[in-house]
Amino acid sequence: MSEYLFIKESAINRFGCFTNKFISKDHLIAEYEGELISAEEAMRREEDMNRSGIYTFWLNDENAIDGYNKGNHTKYFNHSCDPSCYYEVAGNKILFYAARDIQQGEELTIDYDYDADSELIVCLCGSAECRGYLNEAGENA
Numbered sequence: 001m002s003e004y005l006f007i008k009e010s011a012i013n014r015f016g017c018f019t020n021k022f023i024s025k026d027h028l029i030a031e032y033e034g035e036l037i038s039a040e041e042a043m044r045r046e047e048d049m050n051r052s053g054i055y056t057f058w059l060n061d062e063n064a065i066d067g068y069n070k071g072n073h074t075k076y077f078n079h080s081c082d083p084s085c086y087y088e089v090a091g092n093k094i095l096f097y098a099a100r101d102i103q104q105g106e107e108l109t110i111d112y113d114y115d116a117d118s119e120l121i122v123c124l125c126g127s128a129e130c131r132g133y134l135n136e137a138g139e140n141a
C-alpha cells in the first residue's frame, strides 16, 4: 500500500483517491488488489444487486480481480477521459502508474475504457477531453 494515497469526497463520483505527495510520470503507484476470480464469477457479481458497487477489474477474457472485499485504495480511482494514471496488466497483476507528473492533492484517475453497454452512463470527469459517457462506443467501434 502506498501510504501517500488517501480517500476523500470527489467531484467525479462520491469518493476518489488522492495523493498527498508529488508523483513523477511513469512512477508505479500501486497494484489493484482483490480476489482473482473467473469470468463467470465476475459476471455473477457484477449483476448482484445486493452489492453496493462493482469493483471487478478484468485481466482478460477469463479472469478478473474483484476489489469489493479485499481491495485497496486503487478501487477508488475514478474514471476520467483525460486521466492522471494508466494501468498495465502483467500476468495476474494490474499495476497503476502515473501518466504524467501529478501534483500533491490531485485526484488520481484512470481511463477504464468501459465496454459499450445497453445503457449509456454520463461521465462526470469534467476534463476538456471528456467523451460524455463512461461507456460510449469508441471511434473505431
Ligand SMILES: [Zn+2]
Binding pocket: 080, 081, 082, 123, 124, 125, 126, 127, 129, 130, 131, 132, 133
Ligand atoms: Zn469524461
